[in-house]
Amino acid sequence: MFEIFQFDFMIRAFLAGIAVAAVAPVIGTFLVVRRYSLMADTLSHVALLGVALGFLAKINPLISAAALSILAAFGLESLRTGRRISGDAALALFLSGSLAAAVVIISIAHGFNVSLFSFLFGSISTVSPSDLWLIIGFAFFALLSVFVFYKELFLVSLDEDLAEASGLKTKFLNIVLTVLAALVVVVSIKVVGALLIGALMVIPVLTALQWKRGFRGTILLSVLFSLLSAILGIFFSYYLGWASGGTIVLISLFFFLLSAFFGRK
Amino acid sequence: MPVAKKKNALELDGVAFSYNRQPILEGITFTVAEGDYLGIIGPNGGGKTTLIKIILGLLKPEVGSVRIFGENPAQFQRRGEIGYVSQRAQQAGMNFPATVEEVVMSGRASRAGAFHAFRSEDKKAAENAMETAGILRYRGHLLEELSGGERQRVFIARALATEPKILILDEPVAGVDIASQERFYDFIEQLNKEMGITILFVSHDIDVIAHEVKTVLCVNRRLVCHGSPRELIKEEFLEKLYGKGVKMIVHGH
Numbered sequence: 001m002f003e004i005f006q007f008d009f010m011i012r013a014f015l016a017g018i019a020v021a022a023v024a025p026v027i028g029t030f031l032v033v034r035r036y037s038l039m040a041d042t043l044s045h046v047a048l049l050g051v052a053l054g055f056l057a058k059i060n061p062l063i064s065a066a067a068l069s070i071l072a073a074f075g076l077e078s079l080r081t082g083r084r085i086s087g088d089a090a091l092a093l094f095l096s097g098s099l100a101a102a103v104v105i106i107s108i109a110h111g112f113n114v115s116l117f118s119f120l121f122g123s124i125s126t127v128s129p130s131d132l133w134l135i136i137g138f139a140f141f142a143l144l145s146v147f148v149f150y151k152e153l154f155l156v157s158l159d160e161d162l163a164e165a166s167g168l169k170t171k172f173l174n175i176v177l178t179v180l181a182a183l184v185v186v187v188s189i190k191v192v193g194a195l196l197i198g199a200l201m202v203i204p205v206l207t208a209l210q211w212k213r214g215f216r217g218t219i220l221l222s223v224l225f226s227l228l229s230a231i232l233g234i235f236f237s238y239y240l241g242w243a244s245g246g247t248i249v250l251i252s253l254f255f256f257l258l259s260a261f262f263g264r265k
Numbered sequence: 266m267p268v269a270k271k272k273n274a275l276e277l278d279g280v281a282f283s284y285n286r287q288p289i290l291e292g293i294t295f296t297v298a299e300g301d302y303l304g305i306i307g308p309n310g311g312g313k314t315t316l317i318k319i320i321l322g323l324l325k326p327e328v329g330s331v332r333i334f335g336e337n338p339a340q341f342q343r344r345g346e347i348g349y350v351s352q353r354a355q356q357a358g359m360n361f362p363a364t365v366e367e368v369v370m371s372g373r374a375s376r377a378g379a380f381h382a383f384r385s386e387d388k389k390a391a392e393n394a395m396e397t398a399g400i401l402r403y404r405g406h407l408l409e410e411l412s413g414g415e416r417q418r419v420f421i422a423r424a425l426a427t428e429p430k431i432l433i434l435d436e437p438v439a440g441v442d443i444a445s446q447e448r449f450y451d452f453i454e455q456l457n458k459e460m461g462i463t464i465l466f467v468s469h470d471i472d473v474i475a476h477e478v479k480t481v482l483c484v485n486r487r488l489v490c491h492g493s494p495r496e497l498i499k500e501e502f503l504e505k506l507y508g509k510g511v512k513m514i515v516h517g518h
Binding site: 033148149151152154155157158159161162163164165166167170209212213214216217218257 | 301318320322323342344345347349351359361362363364366367368370371372373374375377379380383405407409423427472
């Protein structure tokens with residue numbers, strides 16, 4: 001039907017795009033309602049440092065990015081609960097700190113090659129078969145975790161004190177959420193790039209919020225918008241030759257604008 | 266529903282707590298009988314919310330002991346028996362995309378247990394709670410579509426969904442208009458009288474003891490007074506609590 005599907009790399013691109021689009025706004029919803037939208041951006045910069053370290057150590061950069069982001073997730077959570085600095089300050093600290101470290105490592109290694117660029121801005125057509133398995137595996141694990149802990153994550157997002165008073169392990173749930181955010185960042189990094197992951201996790205959620213549904217409804221709608229953006233974005237980027245990450249995010253922004261005008265008031 | 270045998274729902278013995286070496290609570294000792302309606306009053310910053318958090322097991326007292334139905338709150342397993350309405354939840358609800366039913370159902374989260382989806386009994390309990398709180402007709406509405414008083418009832422219904430024996434309300438009438446407040450006091454009284462739920466009603470406003478509370482506790486770092494509302498209208502207590510020149514007008518009941 002479409003010539004686009006004659007190429008294995010484009011089929012992998014679509015599968016990766018769909019996996020990422022399905023999971024990013026699910027975790028994103030929890031981050032947005034907790035006013036933690038910047039978490040995704042912070043973790044993506046940490047992931048970038050992980051990618052740089054992966055190149056340096058010559059291991060799959062997605063693996064080193066996952067390891068470092070999960071480590072950072074624990075660090076962020078302990079800084080936040082330690083209350084020595086506020087949540088947004090902790091995010092800023094990690095964001096700029098890991099970007100600085102990434103830049104230094106890149107300069108030490110004299111710039112690596114072009115593929116680092118693809119981690120910055122996304123390069124969905126370079127998803128290798130092993131990348132695809134990692135992406136699908138992580139995405140599936142993240143979705144399954146939300147499914148299993150849905151009612152607990154809902155309550156801890158609504159009010160942490162209420163959750164703790166109800167006997168929920170709020171520390172554990174906060175870590176779960178942050179680690180899941182880290183996993184989503186890693187699965188998204190090849191599809192939209194480190195610099196645009198935050199957009200993919202946040203914009204479809206903001207779009208869904210314009211339609212004023214309940215919590216579950218908001219999550220489902222955000223996944224719908226995100227899937228549409230990813231699929232259309234990959235088509236456009238293939239036929240027009242536009243950068244895939246930017247195209248996907250621009251389309252999701254377009255849906256946001258439409259929803260802001262026509263959504264439920 | 267009369268309570269056959271009066272047990273102590275709550276016992277505090279010599280509880281003290283400080284934050285950054287600043288004492289917040291000292292020597293707090295009191296008991297609350299099952300079925301009581303206790304008003305906890307005191308000025309802002311007097312340690313009321315800290316006291317509530319200690320009772321809920323969210324904070325550990327530095328000295329002293331707390332017993333809920335004879336057990337340590339941190340180890341208290343039957344969490345569902347304590348319904349809690351936090352002050353913050355009502356404000357947070359404004360910007361939280363959730364339906365009334367979703368919020369009320371969240372009261373069943375710990376009863377349903379980890380790794381379990383909600384069962385039909387959870388749904389039933391949530392429906393009963395919404396019915397009792399008079400918000401069943403709003404079940405599909407978003408929190409932000411409701412008035413302050415209605416949103417208030419959503420969080421009470423959430424607490425009721427756990428089928429609590431103790432209901433702890435932290436500043437529940439803050440931000441609720443006067444007419445709704447009156448209905449709200451009636452509603453709480455009904456929960457206490459008809460369902461036999463022990464109520465702890467926290468307020469910085471001395472008005473609360475002018476209503477239906479059976480016992481009043483005044484907290485300003487220490488326990489300033491403890492007794493029936495009528496005993497406490499005496500000026501000396503209010504002076505200790507809020508400073509000179511405060512008078513109390515009690516409605517005739």
